[in-house]
Amino acid sequence: MYNKKTINDIDVKGKRVVIRVDFNTPMEQGEITDDTRIRGSLPTLKQLTDAGAKLVILTHLGRPKGEVKEELRLTAVAQRLAELIGKPVKKLDEWKGKAVTAAVNAMQDGDIIMLENVRFDAGEEKNDASLSQFFASLADVYVNDAFGTAHRAHASTAGIAEFVPVAVSGLLMEQEIKVLGQALAEPSHPYTAIIGGAKVKDKIGVIDKLLDEVDHLILGGGLSFTFIKALGYDIGKSLLEEDKIELAKTFIEKAKAKNVQLHMPIDAVVADAFAADANTEVIAIDAIPSNMMGLDIGPKTAAQYANVIKDSKLVVWNGPMGVFEMDAFANGTKTVAQAMAETEGYTVIGGGDSAAAVEKFNVTDKMNHISTGGGASLELMEGKVLPGIAVLNDK
Numbered sequence: 580m581y582n583k584k585t586i587n588d589i590d591v592k593g594k595r596v597v598i599r600v601d602f603n604t605p606m607e608q609g610e611i612t613d614d615t616r617i618r619g620s621l622p623t624l625k626q627l628t629d630a631g632a633k634l635v636i637l638t639h640l641g642r643p644k645g646e647v648k649e650e651l652r653l654t655a656v657a658q659r660l661a662e663l664i665g666k667p668v669k670k671l672d673e674w675k676g677k678a679v680t681a682a683v684n685a686m687q688d689g690d691i692i693m694l695e696n697v698r699f700d701a702g703e704e705k706n707d708a709s710l711s712q713f714f715a716s717l718a719d720v721y722v723n724d725a726f727g728t729a730h731r732a733h734a735s736t737a738g739i740a741e742f743v744p745v746a747v748s749g750l751l752m753e754q755e756i757k758v759l760g761q762a763l764a765e766p767s768h769p770y771t772a773i774i775g776g777a778k779v780k781d782k783i784g785v786i787d788k789l790l791d792e793v794d795h796l797i798l799g800g801g802l803s804f805t806f807i808k809a810l811g812y813d814i815g816k817s818l819l820e821e822d823k824i825e826l827a828k829t830f831i832e833k834a835k836a837k838n839v840q841l842h843m844p845i846d847a848v849v850a851d852a853f854a855a856d857a858n859t860e861v862i863a864i865d866a867i868p869s870n871m872m873g874l875d876i877g878p879k880t881a882a883q884y885a886n887v888i889k890d891s892k893l894v895v896w897n898g899p900m901g902v903f904e905m906d907a908f909a910n911g912t913k914t915v916a917q918a919m920a921e922t923e924g925y926t927v928i929g930g931g932d933s934a935a936a937v938e939k940f941n942v943t944d945k946m947n948h949i950s951t952g953g954g955a956s957l958e959l960m961e962g963k964v965l966p967g968i969a970v971l972n973d974k
């Protein structure tokens with residue numbers, strides 16, 4: 580698949596190493612609720628500072644869309660990293676400009692600086708060349724350890740590599756490519772994929788490829804409502820990606836043609852508001868009232884899904900079954916997580932929120948691989964080129 584140079588192939592002593600990580604951690608009211616992604620890059624960061632690099636860390640948090648959003652500053656993230664790595668992490672309030680250059684120029688070997696959220700700059704997601712060049716001006720070496728963002732061609736994940744002579748992968752990136760590649764190269768059967776969550780636009784495309792591979796496809800979470808709508812049911816105020824309904828219809832047909840068992844919710848927990856204290860009801864999927872929204876799969880659906888998972892030899896899960904962050908809508912995700920913990924099949928979880936769910940339900944240790952990337956792991960499975968990996972130097 581990929582055979583990229585890593586930090587083990589280079590000497591970093593005294594060098595300015597700009598490293599892109601994915602510290603897009605789930606947060607609630609300014610507090611980090613799951614630090615899996617920070618812990619995931621610790622081995623890379625430790626190895627680099629222990630070797631005497633001057634580490635300049637870049638990451639995004641959330642989707643601020645090119646504007647400074649106070650609640651998406653990296654203060655809490657830098658603080659958590661400092662605790663975990665046991666060294667000071669100097670967090671800057673800017674991501675570019677003279678103050679950043681001056682701070683980097685003043686670094687000693689082994690120092691760590693984190694720049695402010697790179698998505699505060701509109702140039703980041705546009706892969707703007709001048710922003711890439713600015714990031715590159717801070718670097719003797721570029722390292723990409725942001726597997727979770729490797730499917731994005733942004734200034735800090737891809738553009739920068741064009742302007743730095745040495746661009747290598749971090750240890751997390753290397754590990755993710757290896758483990759996912761091995762699990763999916765010759766999948767064991769029955770092979771089950773579970774797709775849920777809220778990023779419908781990003782994730783629906785992978786279903787096409789999955790239908791060529793899997794025996795069972797389980798749909799849940801916000802994504803499933805576009806399919807339920809495609810079947811002709813009323814979904815009330817549930818999450819809908821209107822312009823993907825036709826695509827969903829083609830996938831339902833393809834599943835039939837390919838003899839793939841497509842599992843969709845038969846019941847749902849509906850609510851009158853997107854809130855922890857909303858009025859809720861468990862209802863059959865063909866009876867969602869027009870003023871309610873589906874925020875979790877129902878208990879009958881969850882039990883069915885658990886049975887399929889238990890009989891599978893390989894299960895790949897991306898995207899929660901409901902709004903598990905709120906207890907009223909957590910049961911579907913919890914049942915699926917527990918079934919994943921109990922199955923004898925090989926289990927792969929992908930995505931920041933899915934990893935957080937597994938952690939919340941205390942079954943992290945029971946999973947075979949928890950990928951830090953949701954969309955990225957799906958695109959890797961689809962066989963797409965991931966720009967954040969493609970730009971790195973070959974061995």
Ligand SMILES: Nc1ncnc2c1ncn2[C@@H]1O[C@H](COP(=O)(O)OP(=O)(O)O)[C@@H](O)[C@H]1O
Pocket residue numbers: 775776777778779799800801802818873874875897898899900901902903904929930931932933934952953954
């Ligand atoms: N029925 C639903 N309606 C709205 N949001 C949902 C629903 N089910 C799940 N979600 C939300 O989806 C989010 C995770 O989606 P996504 O980012 O696609 O997953 P991941 O981070 O694991 O890749 C969670 O925060 C969860 O609250």
Ligand SMILES: O=C(OP(=O)(O)O)[C@H](O)COP(=O)(O)O
Pocket residue numbers: 601603641642727728731778929930931932951952953954955
């Ligand atoms: O959380 C992420 O992806 P994921 O939800 O697919 O796991 C990554 O940080 C990428 O974020 P993005 O989907 O806003 O580009």
